[in-house]
Amino acid sequence: MTAGQRFDRLDALRGAAIVWMAAFHLAFDLNHFGLLEPRQDFYRDPLWTLQRACIVSLFLFCAGLGQAAALQAGQGWPRFWRRWAQVAGCAVLVSLGSAAMFPNSWISFGVLHGIAVMLILVRLAAPLRFWLWPLGAFAILLPQLVEHAFFDTRWTNWVGLTTRKPITEDWVPVLPWLGVMLWGLAAGQWLLARAPGVLRGGVPPALSPLAGLGRWSLSFYMLHQPVFIAALLGGRALGWW
DSSP states (O other), X not given: OOGGGOOHHHHHHHHHHHHHHHHHHHHHHXXXXXXXXXXXXXXXXXXXXXXXXXHHHHHHHHHHHHHHHHHHTTOOHHHHHHHHHHHHHHHHHHHHHHHHHOTXXXXXXXXXXXXXXXXXXXXXXXXXXXXXXXXXXXXXXXHHHOOOGGGGSTTTTTXXXXXSOOSSSOBOOHHHHHHHHHHHHHHHHHHHHHOTHHHHSOOOGGGHHHHHHHHTHHHHHHHHHHHHHHXXXXXXXXXXX
16 A cells, blocks of 8 residues: 555554554563562453453454455555565564563464465455455364364464464464454455445544554564663663562
């Protein structure tokens, strides 16, 4: 999309997801460094696991909406691959950074890895239009129906048909999450055909910062955790906590 084709409402929705994610990660970091009382179980407590599921769902749904907007704007494969390379490159950096901080539970297939793979699949599935809805439902339901130990390794758990959840700080496998992105694409196609103002309309001035943040979501995603961790470690070194 060019600058004249911005989808401010979509950007604001993505920005809201970014803010929610940042708040979640800050709470996680405070807990990790022993600064959150009482201590929380981010891996099993429904208060946190449900939030994580909602945040990931919102991100992937927005990614599907974004693909619908990009396709309507005539985005070709060369531009798609340039953007995809940025996402994939950042996914590699996340793996490297998490391996340094969490050597026993590093991220081999987190949200950026999942988005990189799912963007290709969603792009190829875009011509299905109405059939994206049942296809998305199938993708969401399949892991509840099929599982096999073959998919339990780090090299295969990206598919999602595992018999157990892997030990990792972030895991967003293709199944079931592809279904959410497919539904986002289907919803975007429907809205752009029947009510384009829902996504393309302007936002109130108070929401403009969210829209601006949504346009730089990948950059913010990559920077916010190093900034949070550096600030917390710096504060500890200075004796602030």
